[in-house]
Amino acid sequence: MSGAAQPTANGQAEPAASPAANPAASGPANPMASGSKNAARANDQAHENTRRSTVNRLSADHVTLGYDQRVIAEKLSVEIPDNSFTVIVGPNACGKSTLLRALSRMLKPSEGRVLLDGQVIQSMPAKKVARTLGLLPQSSIAPDGITVGDLVGRGRYPHQGLLRQWSAEDERVVQESMASTGVAGLADRYVDELSGGQRQRVWIAMALAQQTPLLLLDEPTTYLDIQHQIDVLDLCAELHETQGRTLVAVLHDLNHAARYATHLIALRGGEVVAEGAPTDIVTADLVEEVFGLRCQVIDDPETGTPLVVPAARRARARATASATAKEGS
């Protein structure tokens, strides 16, 4: 599905998109190298995997995910199209955050593998991954008494070392990240003093300072009011459009997802139900299948993207009653 939608090879798109020097954008060289390693393995499977991983930088390949004994998803395969703003949606406990954790190597799949630039992500050095793939997790703690500038500066960690603690480049990138998220004016403020919306912008700035071509966001709009939700999503869309970063976000609000995503992945019970451009895949049937909710899908009057309008309570009650009657008979 993604082959046609990906006219740009990542080797071309990356340097043009992110202005800063990007040591991690090793481009197509790596997938080829690991491809030859894989060739030693079972032939046709290796071929398929190599082909897949040269197309896109990040993918999950038949991963089984779970915590302890509880399996959340089995043999799940997902491709993140390069330069897309991919949004993962699905009902609660469908495994969307789990999938994101696996994609960001936070959770090790019990089977299958997550590939980043053609390499199994767990086998790569931690700092190298951190220069390629950033994550904005749901749970993050601002240390006591830390200023905005200092927190954003911590995003430079994977680019630093014991004797390379704060280069001029670090300085510049931090300033840029704060400017592009609109928190430059807050640089000297303490993070504890900020509002929820501002704070989320600061964390996004920190993830940006990491300068990764890929950025994963786990429910970036949770706990924000509607204005700040839109604000954060606008910011994401802008980062995607102007800086050419590949964004992957888990979102709760289907309408936000349909409006902002260029690529939508709908999950239910640990399985991909549908994926593609929101205009192509969001239909009343899909919403009912994924969320179990009867609804109409109309055109968003502002953007023309699909807008999900849940059916009225009575209509839904009638539908449930008739369904139960059918089952009973």
Next chain:
Amino acid sequence: MTTPRIRPAGAQRVPASPARRVRAVRTVGGLSVRFDIRTFAVVVLLLVAAATASVVLIGTGDFPIPAGDVLKTLVGDGSASQEFIVNDLRLPRVLVGLLVGASLGLGGALFQSISRNPLGSPDVLGLGQGSTAGALIMIVLYSGSATEVALGALVGGLVTGLAIYLLAWKRGVHGYRLVLVGIGVSSIVTAVNGYLLTKADIVDAARAVVWMTGSLNGRDWAQVWPLLIMCAVLVPLVLGNARGLRMMEMGDDVSYALGVSVERTRLLLMVAAVLLTAGATAAAGPVGFVALTAPQLARRLTRSPGPNLVPSMCMGATLLVVADWASQRAFGADQLPVGVVTGVLGGVYLLWLLVTERKAGRI
């Protein structure tokens, strides 16, 4: 790039509040070191304070020596009697004090940073009690020598540390989980200690009680060397991993995302912290509350976020030497074990901490 606020154009300035100035020193070869000016000043001041207190402490005792003579003797220019008193009697005691204080300060800072909780310090977690149990077993059951008691304390501390780790570390650490498990372990070990004491005859019991208070009396070079070697190995190891620890304050997920090997760093630093604490306790007994207060006081002086490892270490050393001086001088002819002084000061501080933390809504 263009920030709304006007800032001095110096390329080496980084954004910081007026109270905090961070400077980066860069070499031509692309190397750079970053330090906080206030933290640097605090460390220098603490070192000066520790050195001054040490000199005063060396001059203090039944045979007082003026500070000038102490310094002269230290550089090898004193009279024979002064040389004996300074180099053989009092200097090792002061050095043990400095090293024990530094180890406790650093161990405490590590624990508090890893548990992200000011209460997550070795005192509260029962490491001191564990060391005490080890020492009591040697004293009461085997009437062991001083070295055997120290070894027993070391092993007791390490075993307690391991027990806490195993009980609290299922799938990463959670601050309160660690503190609660520590309190549980602590009370079990305290009960064991009480049992051992009741079993002891009066001579052993007296010896045990003195040990349990924490004292620097009669410490000599035999205690200095092992402590010095331990610090020489562990301090660089810890400081080398300090940057990862700084990131871990923001939560495991963020630090994973930034490329910190969270589990490895945490295990390594935990082991280092337990070793530092147990080693210090083996040398001087469970000197209470230094590990709890030193990092907090250091943090209040530097006003800097982060684990504040070096300032905590210097603060611990200063605190212990000053407390030792106070325990010898403040109460007339009666010399108290240093643990009594740190215990009183630390206890007051703990109460204050609990009250303010409660006001801040964190407890």
